[in-house]
Amino acid sequence: MGKNIESNLANTPHFNPLNPQEFRKQAHEMVDFIADYYQNIDSYPVLSQVQPGYLRANLPQNAPSLPESLETILEDVKNQIIPGMTHWLSPNFFAFFPSTVSTAGFLGEMLCTCFNSVGFNWIASPAATELEMLLPKSFMFQGTGGGVIQNTTSEAILVTLIAARDKALDVDGSGNLNKFVVYASDQTHSTFAKACKMVGISPRNIRLIPTTIDAGFSLSPIQLKAAVEADMENGLVPLYLCVTLGTTSTTAVDPIELLAGVAKEHGMWVHVDAAYAGSACICPEFHHHLNGVELVDSLSLSPHKWLLSGLDCWVKNPTALVKALSTNPEYLRNKQSESDSVVDFKDWQVGTGRRFKSLRLWLIFRTYGVVNLQDHIRSDVGMAKIFEDFVRSDPRFEIVVPREFGLVCFRLNPDENFGSDYTELSNQKLLDWVNSTGRVYMTHTKAGGIYVLRFAVGATLTGDNHVVAAWKLIKEGADALLKTV
Amino acid sequence: MGKNIESNLANTPHFNPLNPQEFRKQAHEMVDFIADYYQNIDSYPVLSQVQPGYLRANLPQNAPSLPESLETILEDVKNQIIPGMTHWLSPNFFAFFPSTVSTAGFLGEMLCTCFNSVGFNWIASPAATELEMLLPKSFMFQGTGGGVIQNTTSEAILVTLIAARDKALDVDGSGNLNKFVVYASDQTHSTFAKACKMVGISPRNIRLIPTTIDAGFSLSPIQLKAAVEADMENGLVPLYLCVTLGTTSTTAVDPIELLAGVAKEHGMWVHVDAAYAGSACICPEFHHHLNGVELVDSLSLSPHKWLLSGLDCWVKNPTALVKALSTNPEYLRNKQSESDSVVDFKDWQVGTGRRFKSLRLWLIFRTYGVVNLQDHIRSDVGMAKIFEDFVRSDPRFEIVVPREFGLVCFRLNPDENFGSDYTELSNQKLLDWVNSTGRVYMTHTKAGGIYVLRFAVGATLTGDNHVVAAWKLIKEGADALLKTV
Numbered sequence: 001m002g003k004n005i006e007s008n009l010a011n012t013p014h015f016n017p018l019n020p021q022e023f024r025k026q027a028h029e030m031v032d033f034i035a036d037y038y039q040n041i042d043s044y045p046v047l048s049q050v051q052p053g054y055l056r057a058n059l060p061q062n063a064p065s066l067p068e069s070l071e072t073i074l075e076d077v078k079n080q081i082i083p084g085m086t087h088w089l090s091p092n093f094f095a096f097f098p099s100t101v102s103t104a105g106f107l108g109e110m111l112c113t114c115f116n117s118v119g120f121n122w123i124a125s126p127a128a129t130e131l132e133m134l135l136p137k138s139f140m141f142q143g144t145g146g147g148v149i150q151n152t153t154s155e156a157i158l159v160t161l162i163a164a165r166d167k168a169l170d171v172d173g174s175g176n177l178n179k180f181v182v183y184a185s186d187q188t189h190s191t192f193a194k195a196c197k198m199v200g201i202s203p204r205n206i207r208l209i210p211t212t213i214d215a216g217f218s219l220s221p222i223q224l225k226a227a228v229e230a231d232m233e234n235g236l237v238p239l240y241l242c243v244t245l246g247t248t249s250t251t252a253v254d255p256i257e258l259l260a261g262v263a264k265e266h267g268m269w270v271h272v273d274a275a276y277a278g279s280a281c282i283c284p285e286f287h288h289h290l291n292g293v294e295l296v297d298s299l300s301l302s303p304h305k306w307l308l309s310g311l312d313c314w315v316k317n318p319t320a321l322v323k324a325l326s327t328n329p330e331y332l333r334n335k336q337s338e339s340d341s342v343v344d345f346k347d348w349q350v351g352t353g354r355r356f357k358s359l360r361l362w363l364i365f366r367t368y369g370v371v372n373l374q375d376h377i378r379s380d381v382g383m384a385k386i387f388e389d390f391v392r393s394d395p396r397f398e399i400v401v402p403r404e405f406g407l408v409c410f411r412l413n414p415d416e417n418f419g420s421d422y423t424e425l426s427n428q429k430l431l432d433w434v435n436s437t438g439r440v441y442m443t444h445t446k447a448g449g450i451y452v453l454r455f456a457v458g459a460t461l462t463g464d465n466h467v468v469a470a471w472k473l474i475k476e477g478a479d480a481l482l483k484t485v
Numbered sequence: 486m487g488k489n490i491e492s493n494l495a496n497t498p499h500f501n502p503l504n505p506q507e508f509r510k511q512a513h514e515m516v517d518f519i520a521d522y523y524q525n526i527d528s529y530p531v532l533s534q535v536q537p538g539y540l541r542a543n544l545p546q547n548a549p550s551l552p553e554s555l556e557t558i559l560e561d562v563k564n565q566i567i568p569g570m571t572h573w574l575s576p577n578f579f580a581f582f583p584s585t586v587s588t589a590g591f592l593g594e595m596l597c598t599c600f601n602s603v604g605f606n607w608i609a610s611p612a613a614t615e616l617e618m619l620l621p622k623s624f625m626f627q628g629t630g631g632g633v634i635q636n637t638t639s640e641a642i643l644v645t646l647i648a649a650r651d652k653a654l655d656v657d658g659s660g661n662l663n664k665f666v667v668y669a670s671d672q673t674h675s676t677f678a679k680a681c682k683m684v685g686i687s688p689r690n691i692r693l694i695p696t697t698i699d700a701g702f703s704l705s706p707i708q709l710k711a712a713v714e715a716d717m718e719n720g721l722v723p724l725y726l727c728v729t730l731g732t733t734s735t736t737a738v739d740p741i742e743l744l745a746g747v748a749k750e751h752g753m754w755v756h757v758d759a760a761y762a763g764s765a766c767i768c769p770e771f772h773h774h775l776n777g778v779e780l781v782d783s784l785s786l787s788p789h790k791w792l793l794s795g796l797d798c799w800v801k802n803p804t805a806l807v808k809a810l811s812t813n814p815e816y817l818r819n820k821q822s823e824s825d826s827v828v829d830f831k832d833w834q835v836g837t838g839r840r841f842k843s844l845r846l847w848l849i850f851r852t853y854g855v856v857n858l859q860d861h862i863r864s865d866v867g868m869a870k871i872f873e874d875f876v877r878s879d880p881r882f883e884i885v886v887p888r889e890f891g892l893v894c895f896r897l898n899p900d901e902n903f904g905s906d907y908t909e910l911s912n913q914k915l916l917d918w919v920n921s922t923g924r925v926y927m928t929h930t931k932a933g934g935i936y937v938l939r940f941a942v943g944a945t946l947t948g949d950n951h952v953v954a955a956w957k958l959i960k961e962g963a964d965a966l967l968k969t970v
Contacts, residue, residue, distance in 0.1 A: 035505050047608075
């Protein structure tokens with residue numbers, strides 16, 4: 001009977017959306033499209049100039065019934081999508097922190113998509129798990145634990161918070177979260193408070209300790225100690241400390257060793273959010289910022305911000321993490337997992353599925369070597385230094401906080417005849433004008449109540465000439481603005 | 486003084502890891518490498534045959550100081566990585582659920598990597614936000630809300646649980662989670678209980694309602710009603726119901742309309758996890774499974790399982806979600822967000838950053854059209870039907886639950902002379918043998934206490950001939966196994 005079924009099979013070929021010949025042809029076409037985009041990227045307005053809702057008017061709102069050609073679709077990318085892009089890879093992008101990419105990172109992403117493996121456990125893709133386990137050694141975080149690639153810094157903070165919470169609840173036994181307190185500086189990324197809220201920590205129990213401009217917006221161990229002791233006197237339990245290496249506003253660095261010393265006295269989980277500045281620590285001249293890292297429980301960094309790749313998170317002792325996040329449904333059971341000879345990364349993260357993302361960082365390290373990656377960091381720091389010198393050379397401007405990495409925090413000087421509201425307004429006006437030209441994109445922040453312009457160097461294609469041109473444009477804006485006053 | 490700085494600039498070119506010419510050359514090389522991989526994929530053992538720890542012995546454990554060539558690296562991919570891959574895209578992959586890919590999905594991923602934009606808010610990439618907002622209309626979920634691409638089903642369940650929890654806590658006012666109860670069937674993916682634990686719901690308050698083989702492992706509205714009423718009598722508060730369209734074990738379908746009817750009487754949040762079977766609903770013959778979807782609060786599906794792309798989540802009314810997950814730090818403030826004329830997707834998800842992932846699904850819809858995507862689903866279902874017919878034609882085997890989509894649940898018949906332990910052991914042995922050949926990869930589950938072999942058709946490259954060959958191999962295994970008894 002099996003034979004009959006077989007001979008009855010229709011011999012019409014199935015629709016094959018992964019025909020290798022077709023793939024080869026179209027992927028080559030896409031490579032040229034992308035290479036052309038990179039070649040011309042300088043010519044696009046870096047900040048998109050479209051109005052809200054622009055796309056709805058320009059693209060069909062329903063999926064078509066019948067296929068369309070790649071040429072038609074790429075025309076729409078060129079004419080409808082690209083004008084609506086804020087070009088993060090433009091050499092004129094100095095906003096937020098950069099989102100870096102590189103040829104090697106791109107190729108790593110292509111390989112990851114090529115295999116399209118879902119490595120929730122070891123057996124589902126041994127190479128994916130094992131390559132990811134090799135990476136932390138190549139990097140900065142040694143010890144008994146390991147590293148795991150999370151999707152975002154937020155997720156790294158979220159899962160370590162859950163691990164810390166569940167560990168503390170186990171000890172406490174009351175099942176009551178209300179006594180646990182978490183600590184960070186007021187400069188910590190907003191994702192920290194968001195993650196605390198997600199895991200059920202009351203906003204009343206989140207201590208964002210004030211920092212000052214005089215201390216470079218760095219978290220003070222003395223203030224941390226005072227806050228912890230006050231909470232303990234009130235019967236509360238210190239749970240988690242988030243230390244930042246390179247804050248989002250001004251790249252302030254919290255002193256790991258001193259802060260971890262305070263926190264560890266009280267059994268807290270210490271996490272280091274090194275999203276931005278962690279990458280710089282591959283250079284010996286920045287490595288001292290990691291002093292004390294052996295004391296902490298976990299550390300996350302975002303290589304996409306400066307190391308040409310995606311996000312990673314290192315965890316020193318994953319036991320608490322695995323305890324909080326492990327699942328073991330029948331449909332995922334297998335001999336290797338049960339023999340305890342392998343790591344199943346699904347138990348280190350929120351989701352079950354995961355892509356083979358370590359290929360990116362692996363390709364980057366091997367293609368460029370540590371020497372070139374150090375050069376890359378240093379050249380960005382060098383360009384930021386050039387920009388800083390420009391700012392210092394013009395008495396109409398001031399540097400708000402000393403520059404340490406690739407970010408320059410500056411502003412139009414407060415004019416003594418006007419109040420701080422006026423200074424803020426002038427700087428806002430200058431920023432809006434600069435961004436409206438489409439020739440440079442910068443963003444702002446407020447730190448210590450001061451409205452600050454942020455010039456973040458780090459887009460992969462940025463060269464000295466772009467920094468020079470950006471400064472000229474800013475001066476031009478200041479000329480016009482101060483003339484009309 | 487500015488002039489001096491400028492003229493002092495070193496004119497040595499910076500290290501440029503995104504040189505467009507170099508990118509073009511190397512990316513073309515990678516395209517050919519990948520096309521060759523797809524062309525030869527049939528020849529690799531589908532389940533990796535390596536031993537734990539194999540990679541550590543074969544690759545350098547530290548990042549090199551100096552660059553290596555792409556050729557050297559690709560040699561290592563070929564010789565060290567590929568042997569450690571379980572080839573999810575192999576036409577002989579019938580394990581778990583498939584992770585599909587297509588040329589158009591691949592090109593979409595390349596474009597997403599190309600722009601490398603971080604679309605946390607509208608202004609950071611208007612096109613990324615607006616294209617994502619166009620997609621739900623093209624699909625199944627209409628209404629006042631919208632869709633957002635989450636990283637995983639787990640994350641979709643996590644964020645909707647948080648939204649439901651915070652909304653209920655607001656109403657309740659006690660700040661005490663202990664009275665909230667959540668519901669799902671015992672067939673629900675383990676990620677549901679994990680997400681509940683993450684948000685602080687006690688395992689005591691998670692009701693995984695038993696299902697039966699006679700009801701096709703579908704969640705019974707009558708049983709749900711009974712469970713809810715019993716909890717309410719005990720002073721507990723029903724919070725959240727997770728309905729599954731296509732369970733992981735056996736693709737059971739919970740009846741949305743009847744279940745949502747019960748849940749909505751008590752004000753619960755209803756989420757539909759349509760990870761697997763949701764994609765099938767683009768075919769009219771499966772669309773009835775969505776009856777009642779207008780009653781639910783949120784729905785997630787994983788187009789990577791069957792629609793050649795990544796994961797999406799639709800939320801009917803995002804207010805509660807945004808309330809729970811919104812942040813507004815100074816460094817992300819901008820006019821458009823403050824004017825309320827735009828959507829900032831950072832407030833719909835765990836992380837801040839997000840990639841331009843909608844490009845994938847958009848390219849897939851346009852490149853193939855709805856007609857071909859329906860063909861794709863139907864041809865997989867057709868091949869599963871062929872396999873089902875093979876199984877039914879051999880009296881040594883039985884179909885455990887009726888097949889509805891692309892998954893066939895079967896086993897070697899229990900021999901009346903032996904107990905159920907022996908049946909389980911025989912099926913385990915058969916599975917191990919089949920997988921050890923490297924010619925087919927299947928997995929197992931347990932449902933209603935029965936050890937079941939799962940044959941999941943859906944890998945993009947699978948054709949009739951692979952299904953025929955797989956069945957021959959399984960028969961061969963059964964011949965050998967039953968002869969030696």
